[in-house]
Amino acid sequence: MSKKDFNQNDQTVPYADTIMVRDSCLCLHVRRAARTIARRFDDAFRPLDLTSGQYSLLMSLNRPYPPHMKDVANLLAMDRTTLTANLKPLERRGLVEITPDPKDKRGRLLTLTTNGMALLAQAFPIWKKTQGDLEGLVADSNADQLLADLISLSREPE
Template sequence: MTDEALIPYDTTLFVRDHCLCLHAQRAARALARRFDDALRPLGLTNGQFSLLMALNRPEPPPMGPVAAVLAMDRTTLTAALKPLERRGLVVVGPDPRDRRGRLLRLTREGRRLLTEAFPIWQDTHAKLDAELSAVDMNTLRTGMMAIA
């Protein structure tokens, strides 16, 4: 085997500059850090905020629809719920209509924390929108939702 590259470096640069997956991953990490930093004083990550918000429904949802909204499998959702359960923010209980199923419910403390976190999310989002004023955010969101 030689040290000679099989794919020219120009191709590497092309992929770096055009790969939607790479750019989406980099953007997702940057956004996650920004929202993690903003929510840190409340002891929340951006993922935990999204999970709490996904549970903010008139009726406690089953795991399947929550996992679908968050684009995660049930095993990952179960792991993500554990620290929120330990903090008393979420209760996972049996579904009275189907004892095999589980319903997810925000506790009073979970609703209180979500109420405190939402203005932080709004402020962080407003700053981000202002920084990206040259970008059509509705088109960006529509494109991202189409991919997801």
């Protein structure tokens, strides 16, 4: 970058740069896509009184053994405080049970209740249809490659 391109005393950003960011910023476009996709899933799950985030949380608990809260937080890329806040309405609805880890009383284990599993079973076909609809929107490109790229981008730097 030459001095002509960047002047430290100039406290403005040219409009052309705004357009360039608008058209090429990965962060902007991933956030826009995430919001749009979440709205589509929220609309689809609305008859079950479930949000897309709650569905993801319930699905993350569908394991052979109850996961630790920290493992679910890591999977969902959220801090434990946010996870706790997201669990409260599900716990109040009787969909999730939070219990102390018998091996370490400081840890918490998360379990889907029978009602939670039943709701997840109702929601899964809705997810499957909505997922297929969305994959169809990227069919001209490559939905599998898009997913692989997003997973790669979401890895923490080492």
